[in-house]
Amino acid sequence: MTSKTNGSTISRRRMMQTSAALGAGAIAGSAFPAWRVRAAEEINMWWWGEQELPGLQGFVEDSVKNYTAATVKPMLQDTAVVISQFQTAAAAGKAPDIQYLWNGIYHMESVWLGYLQPLDGLMNADVLKASQPTLLSHYDGHIYRMGWYPLPMIWIYNKDLFEKAKLDPEKAPATWDDFLAACDKLKSAGVSPVGGGIQDGYWGEWYWGHAISQIVDTPGEAVKLFTGELSFEDPKYFEPWARLEELKKHDFLNPEMSSTELYPGIDLTVAGKVAMGESIGARMPKDNETTGDKIAPMVMPVFGKSKLAGKPIFDTQGLGISKDAKDPKAAAAFLEYLQSPERQKALHDKTGWISSNSGTDTSVLKSPVVLDMWKRWGQGDNIPYISNVVPGQFYEQALLPTAQQVVAGKITGEEAGALAAKVTKEWRDFNPDMVDNYKKWSQDLG
């Protein structure tokens, strides 16, 4: 019997023989993994960041080319798999020597799984400290990340719009009362006082990160909200959302905020459509080049009385060394190389941004506004970004949705607190093994 295909004839026997050969070939192929050879001095580095800091790839390639002590093989990771790809490789004992690490819980889970090595003892202590890994990289008395490039978390305002509303363009409102008064004047002048874009949710994360630091005295206190020792239903801890509700009720938020994404929302302030909003320091050089130094940084106006209130928030992206590193000292040496003055200059040349190193040469910063920001956020009395301690489940199911709903006027600040408390309880039920880790971590976080 034959079956016809496109005019030619194939016998069933022939088809089955071919199938057998294909199947056997495929199985045989999968049974013998490719033989890989890695020289002893070879360092594998998985990194990310080109996506948020264009030019970083050029810097990495340049650093690899100029480093002579070892051969470094970099691999740029996709945003969606930065954590999962590393954890899967580490679980299989095949993690890269050096891994890119976001701050806080985004690398702490890998620490708890035993996938990362402490950097203290491997790296020069002074270099490690100057890199500004921040407090959120500490666990059980050790430091697991080196700071690489900085992310000052800032509020911004448009000086032109302040002038239009007859506000002092050189003085941002520092207290909540001053802020509300400024919003009133801006609104009267026909300007959207504050906002941005929250359609993708991130604005809510940033907002909470700024606001919660006015409520808690230490990041460790914030962690206790998740372990169940403190509750979001306490008016003290849902106050950030209550303040957001206040802005909504006064009609101070820009009307398109709910349907606009984060970065187009920041563009509204740069374009002179919204007077104040949230941003990150890495945008400042470009935004001030575009506007002629009309975008100034500010700390979120203060309503709280905590020890952290009113201080600039400073976050860094970083790098760490995996448990699978063949020669951890060699990997640490490359990390130290990235902190050298020559590499700090190269980072600025390639990206227009600067290294997170507190001793970085600031003469490369031409804009006085950007220089002022760096001195206050990067070299001053800064505090860590507390949104980075939030568990993933809380982030997805409470932190972002609550802010969106408050901004849309669908829920109150108190209802946001109730939802947050419910999701926190669910997180503990879903992740019973994580609760003890969080409790232990809170001791490092003060």
Place this chain on the structure above:
Amino acid sequence: MGQSSRLKPYLYAAPLMALLLFVFGYPLVQIFEFSMKLIRGIDGPWIGFRNYELIFGQDLFWEAVRHNLQLLIAIPIMVAWSLLVSILLYDRLKGWKLYRVLIFIPYILAIPIIAAIMKKMFQFDGPVNDALRWIGADFLALDWIGSSDYALWTVMLLIIWRESALGIILFLARLLNLDESLIEAARLDGANWWQRVRHVILPQMRVVIEFYVVVSVITILSSVFAYVYIMGGGRGGPGTSTVVVELYIFGAIVRQSLPGIASAVSVLLFLVSLLLIVPLFAMRRRANEEEVG
């Protein structure tokens, strides 16, 4: 035929069957196994049905299910719209060949592309609202994607627009194979357009309509991720108003480090889809029989 001859075909097929089992069967078994574990990294302790218990006790999961069910409302609209357009095209209204191409274009474009364009159009200060304000219909200039009251309906509108294209093509293909003499006879007997559609055309299209309905149900229950991912800001927002089961699974595995939970929901979705595939196969068999008959 000897016993060895009877076994020979199975022996030939065995390697490929083994490969298929490995490719499809192994992940399926793994998902069932993961759904019973608290996975950290790539494995974890056995916890029985605890993941299912947690899911069934969580409001967000049921909200996601409810959103999938709400989207099913789109199906009768898709069927009615596809039928209307395909019959109009079948009547050869002027330029019908061009319309046929235009109508099918959304179906060949990637969902993320059309969803991203649609999202821009439906922003509060986007072209749709600008047009509504321009014609004086300000009361209709709603926050289509920014309000939890309207966001899921806006997603549904996009689904209807794109998925109807498949219905139109399927229905038109069936219409072009109808026995025209029956329609002509009805016309000669004095049947008007609606009577011809109601009593002559639709009965002959029953099987293809049923097929389209089942395919659409499966699509809406298990293949709307790209729509809600783009339109809902990547997270089923605003709030949780556009979270569907697929997005719930994605969030659990990628963003919450809960592969066990994601696996448990995947198992449930798999079982529901399996239940729906049975009538789909039955319909295809009936369609084949009708064609042969």
